[in-house]
Amino acid sequence: MLQELNEIEPPRKNLFATKKLAYAKGDRPKVDCILCSVVEKSPEVPNLTIAETEFSVISVNLYPYNPGHTIIFPKRHTIVLTDLSDAEVLDMYKLRVKMMKILSEKWSCSGFNIGYNLGKFSGGSIPHIHEHIVPRFMNESGFLDVLANTRVVIYEPYKMLEELKKFWQEME
Numbered sequence: 001m002l003q004e005l006n007e008i009e010p011p012r013k014n015l016f017a018t019k020k021l022a023y024a025k026g027d028r029p030k031v032d033c034i035l036c037s038v039v040e041k042s043p044e045v046p047n048l049t050i051a052e053t054e055f056s057v058i059s060v061n062l063y064p065y066n067p068g069h070t071i072i073f074p075k076r077h078t079i080v081l082t083d084l085s086d087a088e089v090l091d092m093y094k095l096r097v098k099m100m101k102i103l104s105e106k107w108s109c110s111g112f113n114i115g116y117n118l119g120k121f122s123g124g125s126i127p128h129i130h131e132h133i134v135p136r137f138m139n140e141s142g143f144l145d146v147l148a149n150t151r152v153v154i155y156e157p158y159k160m161l162e163e164l165k166k167f168w169q170e171m172e
């Protein structure tokens with residue numbers, strides 16, 4: 001399995017930390033909501049959409065904490081998780097299950113951290129709810145590295161998008 005992982009993951013070469021720093025300081029696309037702009041396919045924002053359904057979008061995270069870090073969000077703008085309709089919740093759940101299967105089967109990940117940052121003081125940076133799926137692999141560093149948002153992850157997001165999109169379509 002290690003060999004497989006090495007084949008899939010290219011050697012580390014890009015550092016995203018500097019970009020993320022600029023982003024954290026406010027240097028981000030000048031749109032009302034980044035995720036709404038992704039839904040609208042606005043040229044103002046990078047679009048890393050893997051797939052979309054009637055209610056939701058699944059996308060590569062532009063600043064991945066780990067290879068395979070994806071986000072799922074409702075197309076409808078909301079900052080309140082408890083506002084989601086049953087249909088939206090079910091739809092997002094289905095996307096999550098499919099992505100977990102892909103990451104487990106194709107990338108042999110051995111665990112997941114899945115969750116939301118909700119509210120002003122939770123550490124979230126986009127006011128449009130989105131669920132993070134962070135796959136975990138053997139022989140990587142600890143949980144805190146991921147939670148502390150300081151880990152330097154080296155996997156070019158567009159390359160990740162290309163691979164995940166292919167797996168997504170194959171599984172349909």
Ligand SMILES: [Zn+2]
Pocket residue numbers: 033034035036037076077078127128
């Ligand atoms: Zn929005």
